[in-house]
Amino acid sequence: MRIVNVCGARPNFMKVAPLMEAYRAHPRIEPLLVHTGQHYDANMSKLFFDELGIPKPDVNLEVGSGSHAVQTAEIMKRFEPVVAEARPDVVLVVGDVNSTVACALVARKMGVAVAHVEAGLRSFDETMPEEINRTLTDAISNLLFVTEQSGMDNLAHEGVAAERVHFVGNVMVDTLMSHLERARGRDALQRLGLASKQYAVLTLHRPSNVDSAATLARLFDALRVIQNDLPVVYPAHPRTRTQLDAMTSAGRFGDMHNLRLVEPQGYLDFLCLLASARLVLTDSGGIQEETTCLQVPCLTLRENTERPATCSLGSNQLVGTDPERILAGYERAMSGDLPCQTPPLWDGRAAERIAAILSQWPDRAAAPREPQARSEVR
Ligand code: UD1
Secondary structure, three states, rough: EEEEEEEEOHHHHHHHHHHHHHHHHHHEEEEEEEEEEOOOHHOHHHHHHHOOEEEEEEEEOOOOOOOOOHHHHHHHHHHHHHHHHHOOOOOEEOOOHHHHHHHHHHHOOOOHHHHHHHEEOOOOEEEEEHHHHHHHHOOOOOOEOOOHHHHHHHHHHHOOOHHEEEEEEOOHHHHHHHHHHHOOOOOOOHHOOOOOOOOOOEEOOOHHHHHOHHHHHHOOOOHHHHHOOOOOOOOOOOOHHHHHHHHHHOOOOOOOEEEEOOOOOHHHHHHHHHOOOOOEOOOOOHHHHHHHHHHEEEEOOOOOOOOHHHHHHHHHHEEOOOOOHHHHHHHHHHHHHOOOOOOOOOOOOOHHHHHHHHHHOOHHHOOOOOOOOOOOOO
């Protein structure tokens, strides 16, 4: 049972880590790891492999940056010969990044089964590239591993056969739980001069927020108020560099003395910062889930979320980018009036469940058929 596992961008690494570990209990499974190279800076990639003990990738496609079409196409071109040579039984993809959809599409067209971890999530916002990536990936996946009830409901609504879908929990939570103690022992707070529960963490990377100077400026209007009460640590994603440099030179941060702009952090330091934060502000998908697990109040700076369980059960609030709404959410978060339940099956054992299901596979009836021709398409 050969499984090619694909990872490419920062949020993928914490999802493949527990899977690579869980496969060890199943001698029948022979895992291979492919890194597409979508993220390539040492602190966006290598550091995560080192800290999470992920085995060195068997193949690195080294695609790097590009427009969506270029990046997706380049991953596809470079992944096809890998699949042809490895002849896996399953290609497993995680999340919703360009690497996810690109590798899923290559595999299915070569007659290889696709397993999608984190299937079924929907923001219903097609302006998000991730929404397109996850919808298309789900449409061609043979095995769909789901993290929360909304994912089950969405896939049922889309007519996906129930036997393909497995509610397994959240592999990112597996990683969080197994590294929390180590993370709490890090000196990230001391290094940044922060006191436990007396600071906020900010992350921003979504194109809709950071590629528009006007939106970014509105977000910083709200942050200006918040940082008067609480120091705000902001590990800036590479995507935001240009806009932030422009804002810095325009003197927009001049009066924000409590805003600490820092480099992207490694997994352990970032988890250390999240776990002791009084508040988190983010437009990330994964951080909404991590704060729910940690029961830390989170303000999501987006109009929608594909992870509604984090709001209905967890400590997350959707506040968009309007300063007034952000500040109202901030007041509520500081008052402590938020739910703080953990969604079902977010118990640290999702990867074990996935590995167990894969080890029983294929159920021949659900396996894909060989494509009619492997040769060139005319
Ligand atoms: C990608 C994912 C997004 C995920 C995010 C987390 C897609 C469509 N988007 O967005 O779902 O939440 O990663 O980080 O797949 N860059 C660097 N160094 C790096 C990586 C990127 O400098 O190591 C720069 C590149 O110049 C690029 C920009 O950041 O132009 C964006 O990178 P890209 O991979 O296109 O998407 P992300 O915004 O990181």
